Amino acid sequence: MILDLQRFLETARPVWTALEKDLDYLENDPDPAWDLARTEQFYRLYQQTSAHLAEVRHLTAERELRGYLEQLVARSYARIYVRGKEKSRGRWWQWFTAAFPAAVRRHAMAGVLSVGLFLVGCLFGAVALRIDPTAKGALLPFGHGQQTPTQRVQKEMEDQGKKISQARGRFSAELMTHNTQVAFFTLGLGMTWGLGTIVMLFYNGVILGAVALDYIVDGQLVFLMGWILPHGSVEIPAILLAGQAGLVLGHALIGWGNRLPRRLRLRAVLPDLVTMAGGVAVLLVWAGIIESFFSQYHEPVVPYALKIAFGVVQLGALSLFLARGGANESSL
Amino acid sequence: MKALYNEPLLELQTPEGMAFSLPLAGPVPRLLALWVDLAIVMVAGGLVQKVMAVVGAFSADAAQGLATVMYFVVSLGYGILCEWLWQGQTVGKRLLGIRVMDRDGLPMHVSQIVVRNLLRPVDMLPAFYLVGGAVALASQYGQRIGDLAANTVVVRTRQVTPPDWQKLLAGKFNSMLEHPHLAARLRQRVTPVLAGVALDALVRRDQLEDGARVELFRELAGRLRGLVEFPAEAVEGLSDEQYVRNAVEILYRSR
Numbered sequence: 001m002i003l004d005l006q007r008f009l010e011t012a013r014p015v016w017t018a019l020e021k022d023l024d025y026l027e028n029d030p031d032p033a034w035d036l037a038r039t040e041q042f043y044r045l046y047q048q049t050s051a052h053l054a055e056v057r058h059l060t061a062e063r064e065l066r067g068y069l070e071q072l073v074a075r076s077y078a079r080i081y082v083r084g085k086e087k088s089r090g091r092w093w094q095w096f097t098a099a100f101p102a103a104v105r106r107h108a109m110a111g112v113l114s115v116g117l118f119l120v121g122c123l124f125g126a127v128a129l130r131i132d133p134t135a136k137g138a139l140l141p142f143g144h145g146q147q148t149p150t151q152r153v154q155k156e157m158e159d160q161g162k163k164i165s166q167a168r169g170r171f172s173a174e175l176m177t178h179n180t181q182v183a184f185f186t187l188g189l190g191m192t193w194g195l196g197t198i199v200m201l202f203y204n205g206v207i208l209g210a211v212a213l214d215y216i217v218d219g220q221l222v223f224l225m226g227w228i229l230p231h232g233s234v235e236i237p238a239i240l241l242a243g244q245a246g247l248v249l250g251h252a253l254i255g256w257g258n259r260l261p262r263r264l265r266l267r268a269v270l271p272d273l274v275t276m277a278g279g280v281a282v283l284l285v286w287a288g289i290i291e292s293f294f295s296q297y298h299e300p301v302v303p304y305a306l307k308i309a310f311g312v313v314q315l316g317a318l319s320l321f322l323a324r325g326g327a328n329e330s331s332l
Numbered sequence: 333m334k335a336l337y338n339e340p341l342l343e344l345q346t347p348e349g350m351a352f353s354l355p356l357a358g359p360v361p362r363l364l365a366l367w368v369d370l371a372i373v374m375v376a377g378g379l380v381q382k383v384m385a386v387v388g389a390f391s392a393d394a395a396q397g398l399a400t401v402m403y404f405v406v407s408l409g410y411g412i413l414c415e416w417l418w419q420g421q422t423v424g425k426r427l428l429g430i431r432v433m434d435r436d437g438l439p440m441h442v443s444q445i446v447v448r449n450l451l452r453p454v455d456m457l458p459a460f461y462l463v464g465g466a467v468a469l470a471s472q473y474g475q476r477i478g479d480l481a482a483n484t485v486v487v488r489t490r491q492v493t494p495p496d497w498q499k500l501l502a503g504k505f506n507s508m509l510e511h512p513h514l515a516a517r518l519r520q521r522v523t524p525v526l527a528g529v530a531l532d533a534l535v536r537r538d539q540l541e542d543g544a545r546v547e548l549f550r551e552l553a554g555r556l557r558g559l560v561e562f563p564a565e566a567v568e569g570l571s572d573e574q575y576v577r578n579a580v581e582i583l584y585r586s587r
Contacts (some may be wrong), residue, residue, distance in 0.1 A: 004584070004585070005584040005585070006584065006585045027419070030419075030439075047348070050346065050348060050350040053350060053352065054350065063532070064492070064535065067492045068492045068493065070352040070353060071492045073346065073350060073352045074344070074352050074354055074437060077344075077346050077352070077437060077438075078433070078437055078438050078439055081346070081347065081438060082438055082439055166393065167393055167396075168393060168397075169391070169393040169394045169395075169396065169397030169398070170393055170396040170397045170400065171397075172397055173396070173397035173398070173399075173400035173401045174400055176401060176404075177400055177401060177404040180404070181404075181453065184450050184453065185453050185454065187450065188450060188451040188453060188454035188477075188478075188481075189454060190481075191451060191454060191477045191480065191481050192454075196454075249481065253481075263435060263483045266480075266481055266482075266483055267483055270441070270443040270444060270447055270481075270482065270483075271443045273443070273447060274442070274443045274446045274447060274450075277446070277450055
C-alpha cells in the first residue's frame, strides 16, 4: 500500500508544527511551569509524531520526511525521558566537607592500592639510588641531582627566603596549576585500564623515595622533613587521591566482579570521580599556597620544628577529615 | 564525488519501541569546532593578561600569579561551563552545528560534562589530539577517550525541514487523470518500492547531473509504462520526466 501523501500531510502537519513549537519552547526553558494537562498534551504530540514516523518508515522511501520526523522524535525523547537530576551533594561547603570524604571512603580499596603503589615506588627509588648513586641525575627532578642536599641546605640558609619572597604569588600559582594538571592527568589515565595511573603513582613514589634517601644519607633528614611536610602532607595525599580516582575509573572500565555493561559501570562512578577531582583540586590550591608562602622558608627564618609540627598536625587533620567527614550524612 | 568519510548514525529506540537515529558528527566539524574553541580560549587568555597588566601596576608578582591561575581556570572551565549552559555546545560546536549528548540520546548530566573535559589532556597525548583522534576514528560512535569515560557522543544538530510536498505534487494539468480507471490500475499494479523511487527521483531531480537525470527518468518511465498503457492522446508529447511526475501525482494524491 502506498501512503496517500496529501491526506497524510493534511492531518499530520499541524501535529508536527505544534510539537516543534513545544520543543523550541522547552529547549529555551527546560523546566517549564506546565500543568499535567499541558504535559500530557506534549506527550500526545510526541506519540502521534512517533506513529507518523512509523507510517512513513514503512510506507514511503522518502528520506527527507523521515529525517525530519526522526529529528522531532529524537528531540522529544530527550525532553521526555531525561534522567532525573543527579543526587545533590549539597552546597559547596557541604560538598567539600562531607560529599568529598564520603566519596573517598566509598572507594577505600582503590585508595589502599594507590598508597601501596606509591610506597612501592618510594622503596624502588630509594633502593635504586642506594645501589647506583650515579643514577641520581636520572632519578631526581628539578636540578636536585646537580648538588648535594648539604649544599642546598647551605644555600637556603644563606638566602633566608629572599629569592622566593619576590615571586611567591607566581610560584604559588604555578604550583597550583601544575599539580592540578598532574592530578587530573593521573585520574584520566585510569582510561588506560588503570595502567597509566599505576605508572604515575609508581613514578611519583620513585622520585620521593630517591629524594628522601639522598637527603637522609647526606644527614639532612630534619631539613627534608621541614621542607616537605608543610605542603607535602596535603599535596602527596591529593595526588594519591587522584590516583585512587584513576584506579576507580580503570576498575569500572575493566569491570572485575561487575556484570553490568561497561557504560553503566562507568556511569555509576562518574559522580564520585567528579567529587574526588574537585576535592583534590581544592587540596592542591591549599598545598600551593603553603609551599610557596611557608615551605620555602627555612631556618633561621622559620624553625624546622615548627614546620615539621605544622606538617604532622595537618596530615593528622587531613586523615581525620577523610576518615570521618560526612560520616553522619548518609544521603551523600 | 564520493565522500571519503561516511558519517555513521547512532541508532536508538524509545521505550515505546520507536527506532530513530541521530547523525554522528564527523571528525572534520569536530576538529574545526575545537580550533574555534581554542582560539576563543587564547583570546580570553590574552584579555586576562591585559587585565592583569593593570593589577601589575600594584604588584607584578600578584598579577603574574593571578594570570596563571585565571588562564588555567578559563582553559579548563570554558568547555565545562559552555556545555553545561548550552546543553552540550560550546561556541565552536554551535558554529559547526554539533552537540554533545549522552550516548542514549539524552541531555548530559553535569558529571558527564566534567569528566569528558577533564580527560581532554589524555586525548591530547602525545600531541595534537593524536590519541583522542585515533580512538575516535576506531570507535563505533566516534567517541574520544573522554567521551568513552563520560558515555557521551557528539551528534550533528542541523535542523531538518520537511520537503515542500504540496508544491511538488501540485502539478499542472495531468492528462493521465482523464482516465481514472487506468489511474486506478496503475495504483493497483505499482509496487511501493517503485513508487518510492519515482518520488525520490522527483525530489532529488536538481541534485542529479543532466545525463544521469535523463537516464533515470527514462528507466522509471519505461517501468511505469510497462504497468499500464495509457491512450496515445493522454501521453503524447510527454517527456519521460513529466510522465513520471504525472504517475507520482496519481499515486500519492487523494483519489
